[in-house]
Amino acid sequence: MIRTFDLSGNETTLDAGRLGSPAEGVSVRSSILAGGLSQGVHEICVDNGRFRFVVLPTRGMGLWKGWLGDLEIGWRCPVAGPVHPGFVPIAEPSGLGWLDGFDEWLVRCGLVSNGAPDFDDAGRLRHPLHGRIANRPAQSVALSVDPSTGEMTLTGVVEETRFLFHRLRLTSHVATRPGEPGLRITDVVENLSAEAADVQMLYHVNFGPPLLEAGSTLVAPIERLVPRDDRAAEGVEHWNTYGAPQPGYAEQVYFASLRAGSDGDTRVLLKNAESTAGASLQFAVADLRCFTLWKNTAAAADGYVTGLEPGTNFPNPRTHEAKHGRVVSLGPGETIRLQLAIEIHDGAAAVGAVEQSIAALAGDAPPQIITRPQPGWCVT
Amino acid sequence: MIRTFDLSGNETTLDAGRLGSPAEGVSVRSSILAGGLSQGVHEICVDNGRFRFVVLPTRGMGLWKGWLGDLEIGWRCPVAGPVHPGFVPIAEPSGLGWLDGFDEWLVRCGLVSNGAPDFDDAGRLRHPLHGRIANRPAQSVALSVDPSTGEMTLTGVVEETRFLFHRLRLTSHVATRPGEPGLRITDVVENLSAEAADVQMLYHVNFGPPLLEAGSTLVAPIERLVPRDDRAAEGVEHWNTYGAPQPGYAEQVYFASLRAGSDGDTRVLLKNAESTAGASLQFAVADLRCFTLWKNTAAAADGYVTGLEPGTNFPNPRTHEAKHGRVVSLGPGETIRLQLAIEIHDGAAAVGAVEQSIAALAGDAPPQIITRPQPGWCVT
Amino acid sequence: MIRTFDLSGNETTLDAGRLGSPAEGVSVRSSILAGGLSQGVHEICVDNGRFRFVVLPTRGMGLWKGWLGDLEIGWRCPVAGPVHPGFVPIAEPSGLGWLDGFDEWLVRCGLVSNGAPDFDDAGRLRHPLHGRIANRPAQSVALSVDPSTGEMTLTGVVEETRFLFHRLRLTSHVATRPGEPGLRITDVVENLSAEAADVQMLYHVNFGPPLLEAGSTLVAPIERLVPRDDRAAEGVEHWNTYGAPQPGYAEQVYFASLRAGSDGDTRVLLKNAESTAGASLQFAVADLRCFTLWKNTAAAADGYVTGLEPGTNFPNPRTHEAKHGRVVSLGPGETIRLQLAIEIHDGAAAVGAVEQSIAALAGDAPPQIITRPQPGWCVT
Secondary structure (H helix, E strand, O other), X not given: OOEEEEOOOOOEEEXXXXXXXOOOOOEEEEEEOOOHHHXXXXXXXXXXXXXXXXXXXXXXXXXXXXXXXXXXXXXXXXXXXXXXXXXXOOOOOOOOHHHHHOOOOEEEXXXXXOOOOEXXXXXXXXXXXXXXXXXXXXXXXXXXXXXXXXOEEEEEEEEEEEOOOEEEEEEEEEEEOOXXXXXXXXXXXXXXXXXXXXXXXXXXXXXXXXXXXXXXXXXXXXXXXXXXXXXXXXXXXXXXXXXXXXXXXXXXXXXXXXXXOOOOEEEEEEEOOXXXXXXXXXXXXXXXXXXXXXXXXXXXXXXXXXXXXXXXOOOOOHHHHHHOOOOEEEOOOOEEEEEEEEEEEEOHHHXXXXXXXXXXXXXXXXXXXXXXXXXXXXXX | OOEEEEOOOOOEEEEHHHHXXXXXXXXXXXXXXXXXXXXOOEEEEEEOOOEEEEEEHHHOOXXXXXXXXXXXXXXXXXXXXXXXXXXXXXXOOOOOHHHHHOOOOEEEEEEOOOOOOEEOOOOOEEEOOOEOHHHOOOEEEEEEEOOOOOOEEEEEEEEEEEOOOEEEEEEEEEEEOOOOOEEEEEEEEEEOOOOOEEEXXXXXXXXXXXXXXXXXXXXXXXXXXXXXXXXXXXXXXXXOEOOOOOOOOOOEXXXXXXXXXXXXXXXXXXXXXXXXXXXEEEEEOOOOOEEEEEEEEOOHHHOEEEEEEXXXXXXXXXXXXXXXXXXXXXXXXXXXXXXXXXXXXXXXXHHHHHHHHHHHHHOOOOOEEOOOOOEOOEOO | OOEEEEOOOOOEEEEHHHHOOOOOXXXXXXXXXXXXXXXXXXXXXXXXXXXXXXXXXXXXXXEEEEEEOOEEEOOOOOOOOOOOHHHOOOOOOOOOHHHHHOOOOEEEEEEOOOOOOEEOOOOOEEEOOOEOHHHOOOEEXXXXXXXXXXXXXXXXXXXXXXXXXXXXXXXXXXEEOOOOOEEEEEEEEEEOXXXXXXXXXXXXXXXXXXXXXXXOEEEOOEEEEXXXXXXXXXXXXXXXXXXXXXXXXXXXXXXXXEOOOOOOEEEEEEEOOOOOEEEEEEEEOOOOOEEEEEEEEOOHHHOEEEEEEEEOXXXXXXXXXXXXXXXXXXXXXXXXXXXXXXXXXXOHHHHHHHHHHHHHHHXXXXXXXOOOOOEOOEOO
16 A cells, blocks of 8 residues: 655655665655755655655755766756745846756746746736746645555645636656666646636756766757757757856757657757766657757856756747747646656666667657757747 | 733644633634745634634734634635745736735735735836735734633734835734624724825725625625726626626726714625625724725636725725825824724524614615716726 | 854854853854744844844844943834845835845845946846845854954855856854954955956945934044035035934935055044944955945934945946946956954043044045035936
């Protein structure tokens, strides 16, 4: 029988015995952080014996960091987080206050909107950068454990509701099994209103050192790739490789559609220069049909990082995306179910295997690499 | 001798013995909520043995819900509250962030302003929707008990001060006696500045099911009633009755002046379709001279609700109201004292009795029901 | 050996024994406040046996108040603080939300900007009044004690970082010795980015009664003094003396450069009418080259106060100051070190002595008192 533990606001450590897990060495630790910008942040560390990761209920069930043994997954943001939403001015007129709280490995952008700030004709903020969901705290935070397999699933409910405007609910499940080199996310986004709603979701999955280094490569079954703007166009020839940290580097962003296998799933891989370690994302292109690659290989001090971003849309201002049909319309009570699996690949063999599987997805047709921003996909 | 209990930030439960109350079955419970958007919210549940209600010091001494036996008073807002002010972006450029925290039975709107957002000529927010007072926490929260009558009075002090601009203090008293089917609010608003100040106050008292249902009626001694806008004008013929929940229903709002008795008090009643249950508000028309009726009979999922709103003004933008003299001018050190009694009526006899008392207030002169928005009262 | 105590988020009281101090009667008390707007504020009271003062880690290591025996240092702001940053809407479109949290004796204004709100051409807020640093909580809060001298130093680290924009760190040290009638601040501001940054800092040091009263005088080695605007020009003839509280008094602000001694330090003194008590500030004019005097002798109820404000710039909008070169440019990894000593002078002899030292700094050359606002220094 599945065991369930209520972790809402609780400080507790659960070992294999308490969890009723068949695997030694697994544990779950729930804590409330103290001090500075992290004051009051609830974090939960799940350790499956091989891979451990930190979930942040206070920040919309985002993932803070992960570790496969000594290999740290995530990035070293100049922001010293995790940051409590109370210190993140997302409503700042600039629309950029979200950046004060951003330091996660995986942060969800949505649900009403994501992407660049969106202003009305009077210059007044309509939608802030990347939306509100990452700065909304989860309720009903619980862990369930399947005693037969040891699968642990952390669940949290995050609501993005404005009376008279929208009533959206994200129910997030983060699952992992003993020894699994990664985790699997299943998110259900529900329109609880009796009226239709348009939603957006983008998984902003960020990697810094050591996976990101000079010579790292992004491997993806590109169907079509377009530079977001002139700055990205400058680097389109080597869109899939990374340079060393470079002070003053201005971000380059590419928009892409990906090919999928017969099951509808696609996969993208970031691997290090030696091809001895990597991380891959797997998801369904029917659900997350827009893939964004964010290259921000600035100095280490300023956040040397790349983002692999499967989304329902490209992160342009919401108004632009709506105009081009890149919002998800949900009728009253309707839901969408989004799945994203992240796997860490340790060793040349593991990296090689996933590369082969991506090559199979890519097939023989060459990718279309467009060298200039394109109307429709881009704000031109 | 009156007993007094300091409840500022305290978690405690006081029974009749501790309270020194002559009545069995009374109690007061003070708690700090945990989890999600309610993290850190201080709530106090006062039970007089017949009627119990929850006061929210953290949200400006608002009333969250009440219960007369099994009869729940309040509404089912899509917002899952009570919401800590730290998650309510009242300064959002749209002026609508207040809606993220709104789910109370009774919420005060003021003190500098209430009503629709008010912008300057550059489109920059001047006054946010319904002002700041509901998102300011109370200090000096205390309960006093009169051992002779058992009357319990909860007091809290909420300050709305901006250095160089205004220094206003609300001292709120919420009183109830053992067995009383309701409560009585006495609010003192004080201008602590050495300079004059203009203030506003509106009690946004909200009812959903079961009191609100198809066939519910608003009974009020109307002197003059005006639809706020064209949308309200559409429904002016049946302004005082309610339909069933209707998805997509756009709110209809009516502005009114009410007749009073020789003591200066008026009364309005919301009763259910069968006239077997109701809730009434009693207040002085000299103090709260503007009565607003908000009909929002949208789908249950989106908040099927009506608001009975006695105020010092109509909830138009502050600039409009000031232009038409609907602000309260307080000299240095001056106060206004506002009283509002809420009674729940259980059974046809109780409902009938209050209806008769309202009929007596209305007298023989017919109400003026105006069918179009009027300049002055309305933004036309 | 120096003893160090971690005070991050801790509630504790340390007496001379625990501190390892050679002096009787010294103590340090760390508390978390509860109730109202102060909920969750961390304050640390340092008592050196003669002078005690309260530091606010939650408010950027500001100083709340001080006491030399019975003599209270600070002011009586209408804001009932200390106020938690979560209740301060610094991102409000008006740019004035900072005022909701302002009640300290000493508050830092910076680091990206200070001064009046700064808007872009569309009227959208660019820099809020006095910047963000006073509403950012410190981390790594620690106390160190030198057992040989008894010197106690409180340290805290406050970060002002926005990913992609700036990465600034303030490391503040507040030191005092047993029996010292004051304290010494050493602030290090560091540009942690790999890119250059422009910073500003202003120490807003505020005094009300009893030091401020009718007849109080500001003693300063003025080189040049300019009224900020027409309102200040009205009072320029008696710029250095104070009147009694006056309801409706509109603030008068003067900008000045000061003369220094051979060590580069200058000193300013506020003394009471009888010259029996005073407070002085000592700092290096090379670092804090702009001195602002803020006179706000309004009614006691509205904050009868004067501010002595050594800064890297005048508190005009950031854009104006940048245009006139009054920002501090820091290369990657560069720091500035700012020192400010505050001493309280008790008795006519002590006041007389500091007056003499200021007279020596002033020398024989008469001060230039300009009677009209000047382009460059002022926004004209």
